[in-house]
Amino acid sequence: MRWSKTFIPTLKEVPADAEILSHQLLLRAGLVRKLTGGLYTFLPMGLRALTKVANIIREEMDRAGAIETSMPLLQPVDIWQASGRYEAMRDALYKVKDRAQKEWALCPTAEEVITTLVANELSSYKQFPKNFYQVGTKFRDEIRPRFGLMRAKEFLMKDAYSFDTTDEGAMASYRKMYDAYSRIFARCGLRAFAVEADTGIIGGNYSHEFMIPAETGENDVVYCEACNYAANIEKATSGLPQTAARELGAAPEKFATPGVVTIEALSKEPYKVPANRQIKTLIYIADSQPVIVLVRGDDQLNEAKFMAKTGAIESRPVTPEEIVALLGAKPGSLGAVVNVPATVKVLADERLRGANDMTTGANEDGFHFRCVSMERDIKVTAWFDLRTVKVGEPCAKCGKPLKIRRAIEVGHVFKLGTKYSVPLNATFLDEAGQRSPLVMGCYGIGVTRTLQAVIEQCFDKDGIVWPVSVAPYQVCITPLIVAPESEAMKLAEKLYTELTAAGLEVILDDRDERPGVKFKDSELVGFPIRVGLGEKSLAKGEVEIKPRNSAIQSVKIEDAAATVIAWVKAEQAKLG
RNA sequence: CGGGACGUGGCUCAGCCUGGUAGAGCGCUUGGUUUGGGACCAAGAUGUCGCAGGUUCAAAUCCUGUCGUCCCGACCA
Known part of the structure; x- marks a missing residue:
C-alpha cells in the first residue's frame, strides 16, 4: 500500500474530548x-x-x-422474554419497531x-x-x-x-x-x-x-502475589477473622446520641465506639422489596455481592422518606434490633457472625443500642459474604497481604x-x-x-508501538526522496516488491513530505519496523532500519530485505 | 439519572468578567525558496461564535431555556 493512496489522517494536537492515552492515540494515529x-x-x-x-x-x-x-443482529424479543432476560437487560437492550409496530432487539x-x-x-x-x-x-x-x-x-x-x-x-x-x-x-x-x-x-x-x-x-482486581489468587473486587474474599466475642451485658441498652448520624461521629468523644464495634445498617430496595443489610461499621457493602446473593435483577438504596416509613427513623439511627417489620429480610455479613457487645442504631432518631449481640438480639434471615475486600487484608488461601x-x-x-x-x-x-x-x-x-x-499497553512518547501481530502494516518503507527516477524511490519500490513477495505487509510512504513529517507520522501510527532510504546512507551503500521499539541500525542495501524479514519473523515468534 | 466542566473556522485554543468591526497557532489552497526529525517567505480560502428565546441602540460576551460533548457514580466485552 502506498501512503498517498490510503487514508491516515494523523493529528499533531491532542483532541480535546479524548481523555485517556489510548483514546488519544486512536484518534491521533488516524485509526478511528x-x-x-x-x-x-x-x-x-x-x-x-x-x-x-x-x-x-x-x-x-x-x-x-x-x-x-x-x-x-436483529432478534425477535420473544426469545428474550422466554429466557427472562428481556426484564433483566432492562434499558441496556436496544429495541426497535418495524412497520407493524412489532418490537425487535438489537x-x-x-x-x-x-x-x-x-x-x-x-x-x-x-x-x-x-x-x-x-x-x-x-x-x-x-x-x-x-x-x-x-x-x-x-x-x-x-x-x-x-x-x-x-x-x-x-x-x-x-x-x-x-x-x-x-x-x-x-x-x-x-x-x-x-x-x-x-x-x-x-x-x-x-x-x-x-x-x-x-x-x-x-x-x-484483588490479587495475591504469593499464591496467585486473583478476583474481581465484586467477587473477592479475604481471610479476615470474624469479629471477636466479648463479655456481654444482659440486654441491649438504649442510650442517647443526639445529632450523631455517622459511624465516625459515634467513634469519637464522648461515645468512643470504634467502627469495628458498630453495626452498619443499610436499606435497599431489591426487586421492589425492602431489604435490611448489616455489615460491620468499618466495612463497605459490596453491591455486586448483594445482587448476586439475593438474585435481584434491580436494586437501589432507599430514599430517606422510605426509610422513615419503614423503620420510623431517619438514616443515621437505623438498626435491626427493634421495630423491624416481619416481612423485611435481614441479611448480615459473615464477619458479624457471633459478634456481640456491638453498637447500632435504635430506629429512633438520636438513640443507639449498645451491648447488642448479633445472635441474641437480631433476627438474621441469612448470612452472606457481603463486604468489600480492602488492600492489605490477608489472602484467604495463603494469608499473605492482598493487593488491588x-x-x-x-x-x-x-x-x-x-x-x-x-x-x-x-x-x-x-x-x-x-x-x-x-x-x-x-x-x-x-x-x-x-x-x-x-x-x-504498547506506546511511548512518540506514539503507538504495535506488536507485529496486530500492526496495520508490519513494515513502513520511507524514501526521503520520492521522485520516480530517484535512487531512493527505485530502491523503495524494489524493497516493497521483495518484502511483499515474502508475505510481509508493507506500506510505502510515497508522500512528498519533509523527512521529519514522515518519521513522526510513522512513529505515531506505530509501524513495527521502518526502512529509511535517504541520500546519505545510500551514498554509503546502506539503508537505515529502525525497529519501532529499538535503536536504528545501518544495513548494506543488499542485506536490507533479508534483515527486515528476519526481524519480523523473530518478533512473530516471540508472540507465539 | 445524580454531581461537575465545556460548546468560537477541519484541529488546539484566546476573546466573555467590564456588551461596540471575530482573533492566533496548526491544518488547507496558490507561488517561490527549502529538503535526514513535524521548514521559511508571500498571497489566499474557511465562522449563522451549539440552538432558541429574552434584555439592549448594540450580544460570542448579560439572562432564561434547550441540545450536545467530556469527566465522576450505577451498567459491561
Missing part, C-alpha cells in the same frame, strides 16, 4: 473517527488492526475446536439465538459437545459511553457458546476456552491475567474475567449450566433415551476493546 458518542468509524489503519485481532481470535477458536457461525449477545438453534437442530448425545462462535457487532444502550472504544454503544465482540451433555464435559469446554483466551491475548502482545468473577445478568455459577492491568481500567490494581476487562468466560437450555428447551436424548437439558458455557471477547487495550 467519532461519529457521535459511543459510535466510531474505523479508518483503514484502525480496521486493519482490528481485523488482525479478530483473526487471531478466529485461529485460536478454530484450534480449540469451536466452529464459526454468524447470527442475526443483538447485545446471543445466548437466546444460539440456544434456539441448538434446540431446533441438535437432539442426540452423539452430536455433542459443540461450541459455536461468531465475531460480530453487538449493541448495548450504554448509560455512559466513554474512553473511545472501551465502552461504546456498538462494538465488535467474539462470542462463543458451548453445549455439553454432562457437567464434566461443560467444565472441559470451559477449560479449553480459558486456555484459548490466554493464547489469544499473549499473541496480541498483551499481558493478560484471569481473575475469578461475578456472573452478573449473564448468569451461571462459575466465571473468570481476563484482565489487562491499566490505571484507566474500570475494574478493581485497576484493570481493563477484555474477556469473560462463564459456565452457564442450564440457565438458557431449560427455558429455551435445548435438550438431548442420552443412550438410554432419557431427555435432559444441555449444559452450556459462554465466552466473550471485546474485540474493539482488546484493540484499544493493546494501544493502552
Whole structure:
C-alpha cells in the first residue's frame, strides 16, 4: 500500500474530548473517527488492526475446536422474554419497531439465538459437545459511553457458546476456552491475567474475567502475589477473622446520641465506639422489596455481592422518606434490633457472625443500642459474604497481604449450566433415551476493546508501538526522496516488491513530505519496523532500519530485505 | 439519572468578567525558496461564535431555556 493512496489522517494536537492515552492515540494515529458518542468509524489503519485481532481470535477458536457461525443482529424479543432476560437487560437492550409496530432487539449477545438453534437442530448425545462462535457487532444502550472504544454503544465482540451433555464435559469446554483466551491475548502482545468473577445478568455459577492491568481500567482486581489468587473486587474474599466475642451485658441498652448520624461521629468523644464495634445498617430496595443489610461499621457493602446473593435483577438504596416509613427513623439511627417489620429480610455479613457487645442504631432518631449481640438480639434471615475486600487484608488461601490494581476487562468466560437450555428447551436424548437439558458455557471477547487495550499497553512518547501481530502494516518503507527516477524511490519500490513477495505487509510512504513529517507520522501510527532510504546512507551503500521499539541500525542495501524479514519473523515468534 | 466542566473556522485554543468591526497557532489552497526529525517567505480560502428565546441602540460576551460533548457514580466485552 502506498501512503498517498490510503487514508491516515494523523493529528499533531491532542483532541480535546479524548481523555485517556489510548483514546488519544486512536484518534491521533488516524485509526478511528467519532461519529457521535459511543459510535466510531474505523479508518483503514484502525480496521486493519482490528481485523488482525479478530483473526487471531478466529485461529485460536478454530484450534480449540469451536466452529464459526454468524447470527442475526436483529432478534425477535420473544426469545428474550422466554429466557427472562428481556426484564433483566432492562434499558441496556436496544429495541426497535418495524412497520407493524412489532418490537425487535438489537443483538447485545446471543445466548437466546444460539440456544434456539441448538434446540431446533441438535437432539442426540452423539452430536455433542459443540461450541459455536461468531465475531460480530453487538449493541448495548450504554448509560455512559466513554474512553473511545472501551465502552461504546456498538462494538465488535467474539462470542462463543458451548453445549455439553454432562457437567464434566461443560467444565472441559470451559477449560479449553480459558486456555484459548490466554493464547489469544499473549499473541496480541498483551499481558493478560484471569481473575475469578461475578456472573452478573449473564448468569451461571462459575466465571473468570481476563484482565489487562491499566490505571484507566474500570475494574478493581484483588490479587495475591504469593499464591496467585486473583478476583474481581465484586467477587473477592479475604481471610479476615470474624469479629471477636466479648463479655456481654444482659440486654441491649438504649442510650442517647443526639445529632450523631455517622459511624465516625459515634467513634469519637464522648461515645468512643470504634467502627469495628458498630453495626452498619443499610436499606435497599431489591426487586421492589425492602431489604435490611448489616455489615460491620468499618466495612463497605459490596453491591455486586448483594445482587448476586439475593438474585435481584434491580436494586437501589432507599430514599430517606422510605426509610422513615419503614423503620420510623431517619438514616443515621437505623438498626435491626427493634421495630423491624416481619416481612423485611435481614441479611448480615459473615464477619458479624457471633459478634456481640456491638453498637447500632435504635430506629429512633438520636438513640443507639449498645451491648447488642448479633445472635441474641437480631433476627438474621441469612448470612452472606457481603463486604468489600480492602488492600492489605490477608489472602484467604495463603494469608499473605492482598493487593488491588485497576484493570481493563477484555474477556469473560462463564459456565452457564442450564440457565438458557431449560427455558429455551435445548435438550438431548442420552443412550438410554432419557431427555435432559444441555449444559452450556459462554465466552466473550471485546474485540474493539482488546484493540484499544493493546494501544493502552504498547506506546511511548512518540506514539503507538504495535506488536507485529496486530500492526496495520508490519513494515513502513520511507524514501526521503520520492521522485520516480530517484535512487531512493527505485530502491523503495524494489524493497516493497521483495518484502511483499515474502508475505510481509508493507506500506510505502510515497508522500512528498519533509523527512521529519514522515518519521513522526510513522512513529505515531506505530509501524513495527521502518526502512529509511535517504541520500546519505545510500551514498554509503546502506539503508537505515529502525525497529519501532529499538535503536536504528545501518544495513548494506543488499542485506536490507533479508534483515527486515528476519526481524519480523523473530518478533512473530516471540508472540507465539 | 445524580454531581461537575465545556460548546468560537477541519484541529488546539484566546476573546466573555467590564456588551461596540471575530482573533492566533496548526491544518488547507496558490507561488517561490527549502529538503535526514513535524521548514521559511508571500498571497489566499474557511465562522449563522451549539440552538432558541429574552434584555439592549448594540450580544460570542448579560439572562432564561434547550441540545450536545467530556469527566465522576450505577451498567459491561
